[in-house]
Amino acid sequence: MKIRHSLLLSALVLAFGAAHAADKTLLNVSYDPTRELYEDVNRAFAAQWKRQTGETLTIRASHGGSGKQARAVIDGLEADVVTLALSADIDAIADKGKLLPANWQSRLPHNSAPYTSTIVFLVRKGNPKKIRDWGDLAKPGVGVITPNPKTSGGARWNYLAAWAWASKEYREGGKVVDFLTRLFKNVPVLDTGARGATTTFVERGIGDVLLAWENEALLTLNDADTRAKFEIVVPSISIKAEPPVAWVDKNVARHGTRKQAEAYLRFLYSPQGQALAAKHFYRPAEPDKVADKAALARFPAVDQVTIDGAFGGWKKAQAEHFADGGFFDRIYRPGS
Amino acid sequence: MSIARRHRRPLPGFGISLGLGTAWLGVVVLLPLAALSVRAAGLGADGWLRAIGDPRVQAALELSFGAALLAAFIAALVGALVAWVVVRYRFPGRRLLDALVDLPFALPTAVAGIALTAIYAPNGSVGRLFAEHDIKIAYATPGIVIALVFIGLPFAVRTLQPVLETLGREQEEAAASLGASRFTTLRRVIVPELLPALLTGFSLAFARGLGEYGSVIFIAGNLPFKTEITPLLITIRLEEYDYDGAVAIAALLLVASFACLLAINAIPALLSHGKRSDG
Numbered sequence: 375m376k377i378r379h380s381l382l383l384s385a386l387v388l389a390f391g392a393a394h395a396a397d398k399t400l401l402n403v404s405y406d407p408t409r410e411l412y413e414d415v416n417r418a419f420a421a422q423w424k425r426q427t428g429e430t431l432t433i434r435a436s437h438g439g440s441g442k443q444a445r446a447v448i449d450g451l452e453a454d455v456v457t458l459a460l461s462a463d464i465d466a467i468a469d470k471g472k473l474l475p476a477n478w479q480s481r482l483p484h485n486s487a488p489y490t491s492t493i494v495f496l497v498r499k500g501n502p503k504k505i506r507d508w509g510d511l512a513k514p515g516v517g518v519i520t521p522n523p524k525t526s527g528g529a530r531w532n533y534l535a536a537w538a539w540a541s542k543e544y545r546e547g548g549k550v551v552d553f554l555t556r557l558f559k560n561v562p563v564l565d566t567g568a569r570g571a572t573t574t575f576v577e578r579g580i581g582d583v584l585l586a587w588e589n590e591a592l593l594t595l596n597d598a599d600t601r602a603k604f605e606i607v608v609p610s611i612s613i614k615a616e617p618p619v620a621w622v623d624k625n626v627a628r629h630g631t632r633k634q635a636e637a638y639l640r641f642l643y644s645p646q647g648q649a650l651a652a653k654h655f656y657r658p659a660e661p662d663k664v665a666d667k668a669a670l671a672r673f674p675a676v677d678q679v680t681i682d683g684a685f686g687g688w689k690k691a692q693a694e695h696f697a698d699g700g701f702f703d704r705i706y707r708p709g710s
Numbered sequence: 711m712s713i714a715r716r717h718r719r720p721l722p723g724f725g726i727s728l729g730l731g732t733a734w735l736g737v738v739v740l741l742p743l744a745a746l747s748v749r750a751a752g753l754g755a756d757g758w759l760r761a762i763g764d765p766r767v768q769a770a771l772e773l774s775f776g777a778a779l780l781a782a783f784i785a786a787l788v789g790a791l792v793a794w795v796v797v798r799y800r801f802p803g804r805r806l807l808d809a810l811v812d813l814p815f816a817l818p819t820a821v822a823g824i825a826l827t828a829i830y831a832p833n834g835s836v837g838r839l840f841a842e843h844d845i846k847i848a849y850a851t852p853g854i855v856i857a858l859v860f861i862g863l864p865f866a867v868r869t870l871q872p873v874l875e876t877l878g879r880e881q882e883e884a885a886a887s888l889g890a891s892r893f894t895t896l897r898r899v900i901v902p903e904l905l906p907a908l909l910t911g912f913s914l915a916f917a918r919g920l921g922e923y924g925s926v927i928f929i930a931g932n933l934p935f936k937t938e939i940t941p942l943l944i945t946i947r948l949e950e951y952d953y954d955g956a957v958a959i960a961a962l963l964l965v966a967s968f969a970c971l972l973a974i975n976a977i978p979a980l981l982s983h984g985k986r987s988d989g
Contacts, residue, residue: 502918
């Protein structure tokens with residue numbers, strides 16, 4: 375019995391010792407559509423870090439719905455860095471988890487968003503319902519596919535982009551709410567996430583228009599088969615979707631990975647990082663750094679409002695629109 | 711006792727087995743449920759009623775309870791039929807059918823959801839036939855019921871099967887020889903024997919359907935006040951960081967499941983009691 379115990383003990387010591395001696399690991403907790411982007415980024419950064427420091431860095435990535443991922447970090451998933459769909463989710467990690475300071479967004483350039491995207495329409499080939507702009511989405515008989523803003527970060531950008539257009543068009547609060555109510559009446563299915571909504575539209579053939587991240591829409595059309603069936607419509611106004619990144623102070627302090635985590639995020643702003651973002655259909659925050667101009671030419675010019683300019687920041691937008699009893703809940707009132 | 715001691719048992723003694731078993735059960739099942747209950751109790755009756763009284767929660771509860779009840783009813787009927795066929799007849803493919811019954815147990819619920827949605831969507835093989843007549847299956851209440859029948863069916867079949875196996879043909883033959891019609895035999899002999907198992911299967915399917923998330927979420931459509939199921943609303947409350955709201959709804963589902971469990975355990979006793987006083 376004693377022998378067995380000491381065996382177990384030495385095995386434990388070995389295991390822990392080995393883990394200690396091993397090189398560093400970073401955990402990047404991200405949202406759904408960044409899977410392909412970060413596969414590339416992680417490989418490139420680990421190689422660069424090895425060249426610069428000699429240290430072998432293993433970067434693990436976790437993907438899922440942005441809100442769910444934020445909750446997992448609050449509940450103890452030990453993320454070294456978070457790269458989420460909206461700053462409201464990282465704000466929640468700062469507010470409710472106290473894992474990083476409230477001013478996290480000012481620590482990196484461009485509001486901590488190394489790349490941006492915007493919201494565009496994906497319609498069926500030939501655009502049979504003649505959908506040109508946001509106003510067409512509220513017309514009777516048009517099926518609009520968008521995920522649920524309550525469960526999907528991407529859907530919140532969709533909703534706010536529609537709101538931004540309507541406030542410019544109608545200039546009156548009641549009419550804006552009325553427009554969004556009519557728009558959401560045209561939604562036959564509220565998927566819980568962006569990829570699910572894409573499936574509903576592309577595979578199940580439901581609806582006439584999909585409100586999508588531009589990077590997801592471009593990715594979908596990257597395939598010749600889908601290019602024969604769908605096309606992108608760029609609305610007159612859209613929103614500048616800024617998926618932010620941050621290192622998680624409490625966790626990197628515990629893991630001793632502060633230096634690596636910050637270098638990893640700053641790499642996203644380097645010419646190589648910016649080029650990778652463009653390659654994966656994200657608009658680079660500093661396009662001047664990207665050598666391949668053809669990659670930039672894929673992004674059409676869009677008049678984009680910002681969350682700070684049009685909505686007074688995410689904290690305000692979140693509370694007014696998506697919290698319990700907010701505008702989105704009012705849009706879905708019983709009997710309406 | 712002396713006999714018991716002479717037989718070496720494959721497992722260590724009763725004390726250790728029971729201790730380990732209950733400890734494990736406690737950590738995995740009871741502790742989280744207790745934590746949920748404590749959290750729910752912390753809300754107070756006021757907070758709890760306010761959370762549950764929200765019209766959107768009410769609509770979701772109505773849908774979830776209604777769909778789960780209907781689905782459990784269908785699952786019990788169809789399950790009885792499947793169990794009867796598997797137990798009473800010998801035909802090629804019987805073993806396969808028997809094995810297939812367990813498929814909803816083994817399948818990840820998301821797989822079930824995607825498969826069902828693909829079939830019943832307006833462009834799916836079955837959904838297309840209904841879409842021609844303007845009937846919606848997927849993204850409407852019928853789709854929810856179908857998904858819940860799918861995951862509830864094995865409960866009904868597996869609770870009925872052993873009872874049907876022990877129910878000998880002799881009683882039916884005796885009834886027939888006494889001049890009972892097929893319907894009378896069914897009503898007076900078979901159904902009373904099957905009733906406890908039937909109700910158990912029904913309750914299990916109902917409790918499972920009430921909390922089912924994975925397979926329903928794809929086919930439901932998820933429109934507030936129309937096709938939004940209660941478990942989705944729990945998720946939504948969590949997305950709003952409204953832990954209290956989520957806990958309030960979760961606690962209600964817990965109570966409902968617990969009531970089902972109690973009912974399942976009480977049913978056989980009640981029925982056999984009734985029968986004894988009959989006889």
